[in-house]
Amino acid sequence: MADGDLGGRPGGLERRSFDARVLTGESPLARARRVVVAVAPAVMRWVGQQLGTLSRISARPAARARMASANTIRRQPMVVRVLLVPLASLFVAMGVALQITSGLGVGPGDMVASGLSAATGLSFGSAAMLMSGTLALIATALGRPPKMGTLVNVALIALLIDLFLPLVAIEGGYLSRLLHFGVGLWSVGLGIGCLLHARLGIGTHEALSLAISDHTGIAVGHVRRSQELSLLALGLVLGSQFGIGTFLVALFIAPVISAGTATVGKALTTLATTFDVPEIDAHVADISF
Secondary structure, rough: HHHHHHHHHHHHHHHHHHHHHHHOOOOOOEEEEEEHHHHHHHHHHHHHHHHHHHHHHOOHHHHHHHOHHHHHOOOOOOOHHHHHHHHHHHHHHHHHHHHHHOOOOHHHHHHHHHHHHHHHOOOOHHHHHHHHHHHHHHHHOOOOOOOHHHHHHHHHHHHHHHOOOOOOOOOOOOOHHHHHHHHHHHHHHHHHHHHHHHHHOEEEEEEHHHHHHHHHOOHHHHHHHHHHHHHHHHHHHHHOOOOOHHHHHHHHHHHHHHHHHHHHHHHHHHHHHHHHOEEEOHHHOOOOO
């Protein structure tokens, strides 16, 4: 037998053996595939449950506040409420900018703005303002016009995101970018907490959900879930950032909002005690949003 044949047989046998293992499901790759196929349905169900929770929390600020903590929302003097709006915009814009620059993906609510920015060349802030303005116009046409606090918040967030993006750029490994993203997520939670305590308007997403619910009779939670999924799909089509960060926001935004709202409430109580500013205790269910 030729030397070439002797030298080639082990390799050929090894290849045939590997092919046989793949066909019979014995290779590590095949085993891993079976595990993924078995686990994927359970994971998808869990993700769906978490997204459902996110939709319920986002559907209406009062409901979201109740889930955060009934005792953390108190009536504040008007000057405090007004000051909380730009502070909320600052925190949210900083958080979104940190998420974008981490490169791990943006949250579902920001995917359309990210996609518009990628497709049109607009800055992220301009795309976010365009999207929010469109949602506000539709909500207004359906009988749910946004309040002044909402409009101010939208405009400030759009401007501040573009301001922060070059300032918070990061270069580093995966762990440092994950930490970067986590700080951004916490910042968004604090910003939404400030907005809830300000009680000067709801978000454009919430306004549109309520308007559609008013006209169709469909429960707000169902409307919000459909709305979020539609926006997520549109963002993907437009070329939005998408990654592990998208799922992190979807899964953890609810507890982060709760913690952020509680933190802002404690800070306001401390300030009121320190500077002898009167507070009117009020259960959140009695507060009109």
